[in-house]
Amino acid sequence: MLSIKGLKAEIEGKEILSGIDLEVKAGEIHAIMGPNGSGKSTLASVLAGREEYEVTGGSVTYKGKDLLEMAAEDRAREGVFLAFQYPVEIPGVSNINFLKTALNEIRTSKGLEPITAKDFLARVRERSALVELDTKLKNRSVNEGFSGGEKKRNEIFQMAMLEPSLSVLDETDSGLDIDALRIVANGVNQLKNETNATIVVTHYQRLLDYIIPDFVHVLYQGRIVRSGPKELAMELEEKGYDWIKEENGETVDV
Amino acid sequence: MAYKGDDLLEEVTNKDYEYGFVTDIESDLAPVGLNASIIRLISQKKNEPEWLLEWRLKSFELWQKMTEPEWAHIQYPRPDFQSFHYYAAPKQKKNPKSLDEVDPELLKTFDKLGISLDEQKKLTGVAVDIVVDSVSVATTFKAKLAELGIIFCSFSEAVQEHPQLVQKYLGTVVPRSDNFYAALNSAVFTDGSFCYIPKGVRCPMELSTYFRINEAKTGQFERTLVIADEDSYVSYLEGCTAPMRDENQLHAAVVELIALDGAEIKYSTVQNWYPGDDEGKGGVYNFVTKRGICHNRSTISWTQVETGSAITWKYPSCILKGDHAVGEFFSVALTNKLQQADTGTKMIHIGKNTKSTIISKGISAGKSQNSYRGLVKIGKNAENARNFSQCDSLLMGDRCGAHTFPYIEVENPSAQVEHEATTSKIGEDQIFYCNQRGIDTEKAISLIVNGYAKEVLNKLPMEFAVEAQKLLAISLEGSVG
Numbered sequence A: 001m002l003s004i005k006g007l008k009a010e011i012e013g014k015e016i017l018s019g020i021d022l023e024v025k026a027g028e029i030h031a032i033m034g035p036n037g038s039g040k041s042t043l044a045s046v047l048a049g050r051e052e053y054e055v056t057g058g059s060v061t062y063k064g065k066d067l068l069e070m071a072a073e074d075r076a077r078e079g080v081f082l083a084f085q086y087p088v089e090i091p092g093v094s095n096i097n098f099l100k101t102a103l104n105e106i107r108t109s110k111g112l113e114p115i116t117a118k119d120f121l122a123r124v125r126e127r128s129a130l131v132e133l134d135t136k137l138k139n140r141s142v143n144e145g146f147s148g149g150e151k152k153r154n155e156i157f158q159m160a161m162l163e164p165s166l167s168v169l170d171e172t173d174s175g176l177d178i179d180a181l182r183i184v185a186n187g188v189n190q191l192k193n194e195t196n197a198t199i200v201v202t203h204y205q206r207l208l209d210y211i212i213p214d215f216v217h218v219l220y221q222g223r224i225v226r227s228g229p230k231e232l233a234m235e236l237e238e239k240g241y242d243w244i245k246e247e248n249g250e251t252v253d254v
Numbered sequence B: 001m002a003y004k005g006d007d008l009l010e011e012v013t014n015k016d017y018e019y020g021f022v023t024d025i026e027s028d029l030a031p032v033g034l035n036a037s038i039i040r041l042i043s044q045k046k047n048e049p050e051w052l053l054e055w056r057l058k059s060f061e062l063w064q065k066m067t068e069p070e071w072a073h074i075q076y077p078r079p080d081f082q083s084f085h086y087y088a089a090p091k092q093k094k095n096p097k098s099l100d101e102v103d104p105e106l107l108k109t110f111d112k113l114g115i116s117l118d119e120q121k122k123l124t125g126v127a128v129d130i131v132v133d134s135v136s137v138a139t140t141f142k143a144k145l146a147e148l149g150i151i152f153c154s155f156s157e158a159v160q161e162h163p164q165l166v167q168k169y170l171g172t173v174v175p176r177s178d179n180f181y182a183a184l185n186s187a188v189f190t191d192g193s194f195c196y197i198p199k200g201v202r203c204p205m206e207l208s209t210y211f212r213i214n215e216a217k218t219g220q221f222e223r224t225l226v227i228a229d230e231d232s233y234v235s236y237l238e239g240c241t242a243p244m245r246d247e248n249q250l251h252a253a254v255v256e257l258i259a260l261d262g263a264e265i266k267y268s269t270v271q272n273w274y275p276g277d278d279e280g281k282g283g284v285y286n287f288v289t290k291r292g293i294c295h296n297r298s299t300i301s302w303t304q305v306e307t308g309s310a311i312t313w314k315y316p317s318c319i320l321k322g323d324h325a326v327g328e329f330f331s332v333a334l335t336n337k338l339q340q341a342d343t344g345t346k347m348i349h350i351g352k353n354t355k356s357t358i359i360s361k362g363i364s365a366g367k368s369q370n371s372y373r374g375l376v377k378i379g380k381n382a383e384n385a386r387n388f389s390q391c392d393s394l395l396m397g398d399r400c401g402a403h404t405f406p407y408i409e410v411e412n413p414s415a416q417v418e419h420e421a422t423t424s425k426i427g428e429d430q431i432f433y434c435n436q437r438g439i440d441t442e443k444a445i446s447l448i449v450n451g452y453a454k455e456v457l458n459k460l461p462m463e464f465a466v467e468a469q470k471l472l473a474i475s476l477e478g479s480v481g
């Protein structure tokens, strides 16, 4: 589904991604871990099509197409979804109106009719239950005045509504208490099937107790320095990131 | 198409004005220029009573001694007032009795504007008075309203049919000497709308006026007078368009509202005059005086969505004369390209327990300048007067300007006056968030801007709100920063 080869990207002349290789197949869950500032959000943003980041090398193929050639909205319409690390507030635009607009834009791009009000409401009811989203939040302005946890839950609710093929969850676990974490993870697990794939970006191993990855990758200084099965996450949790840092030639104060 | 700040800013200039067509109808034009004999000609063409001619001539005399106001945050070459036609009427049979008698070319114009009179009649139940250049050409639904004793007609007709009402109220809210443009209007106004709601009557439909400037080099000076008698209610809508021209067209209207004891007037405007081309050439200069007077327990609400005109100079105001009177002002003013708007309101609290609310939402894009100017004045005797003002500015790009000039004068210590102001920018973050959900940049901007303006748009009657939303989207196509 997704094939990243030698991907390099920079911002303001500073190289952040220094050659990333990653293969993601349908039905798989990949975890990307790494210390703060290693480039995880940058990778997520580049995949989603944020133009602030300049791609300086490599390629990304998604469902056989050159992803990097596509505008952000076209990537979304083709099924790429990013759950933002910091979801954005849009005052005065109701969550529900926002989602309906998004859903219908995606449908229109596929030559489908806009969803009927009845079907839409039924879907809202079903999918918001999945992440136990407070009904009040559906009619409030997008993310405005939401708590950190509510914002994250809202991201997964949107994901459930839009049914993407490739979801990138950027630190969806941060700021969640253990109950919320379980709810969010449960939502992600229920949405998983043989035709979609998920990339879970996280700093902590904690989330991976609930969302079991098929592969774990460690990102450090813009490179994937290690890949392995889910046990790699455990190892990281035990040894901490200093181990990776040392391995990669950085001196670490003890 | 992906979002890239600078490219999109450039695209601002590619947006065309949708209503910029000229209707090819013969018109009856007065010679260029302004003097007492032109005023006599206008008055005579309209078969006016002597008192009105005298009133006009006195206004002209006052105007000649006045100078154009300089205090607004706008810059423009001063119009040459001798270069306009002060009377332009589409030539057609006098006073059409039905739609069949209206010039078909004119009807086509209304179609292009999206206001088929026929449709209006059948579907929306909105009574419409249409003013092209200076003359009112059609008023629908008159008979139905007449059953309730409601008078809704052109100003000229009111002068003929209801002279005592006109004479009693004309110039009582906006005196001839009020300001330069009001004095000019009082001298040369040619038509406009008149509305009277009798005691205790709730007007069952929206009353609507459409203004359109068609003839080249004409000034349009409408006069609107709305009188809501005791305990009555009326919702009044005003829409405006103009064709594209190379030369700036002048528009200087006066609107007077009178809300007698217990009455309520909602006055909504969607202003979409031609804003001019990319160099600002040819747009409408819009210098309007709008004011209402509120007697005991009455309410006047001004709601405006201003997207057009090269220059907007406009301060719909309320004089809260009676006790427990309420004044409201809800405004969205959008400027793009080289447009300049200096708009706001005045709330003059005179009576006890009077209350006013001001919600102003400015949106600036391109190289435009957008100013809010508001006065809240609490008089000596206005015990327990209250005001709440909120002035927000939204900036798109860094080549435009937003300015806020709030003036507060309080002469009574029991007053409570609250003022809040915010300035924000449409963030790339917000746009990217929308893009990431499949919404393209243009739609994203429209969504964000409509969200920002929602508090005001919600005050508009349904069919106007939809139109206003579309207008905001069209006016902003491609602009972002």
Ligand SMILES: Nc1ncnc2c1ncn2[C@@H]1O[C@H](COP(=O)(O)OP(=O)(O)O)[C@@H](O)[C@H]1O
Pocket (backbone or CB within 6 Å): A011, A012, A016, A034, A035, A036, A037, A038, A039, A040, A041, A042, A043, A052
């Ligand atoms: N908009 C930006 N401008 C400048 N530097 C940035 C920007 N975004 C990220 N960076 C830098 O890129 C590096 C990687 O950041 P990020 O991808 O957010 O890391 P992570 O998500 O792994 O914590 C950091 O050094 C960060 O400071």
Ligand SMILES: [Mg+2]
Pocket (backbone or CB within 6 Å): A040, A041, A042, A085, A170, A171
């Ligand atoms: Mg991050």
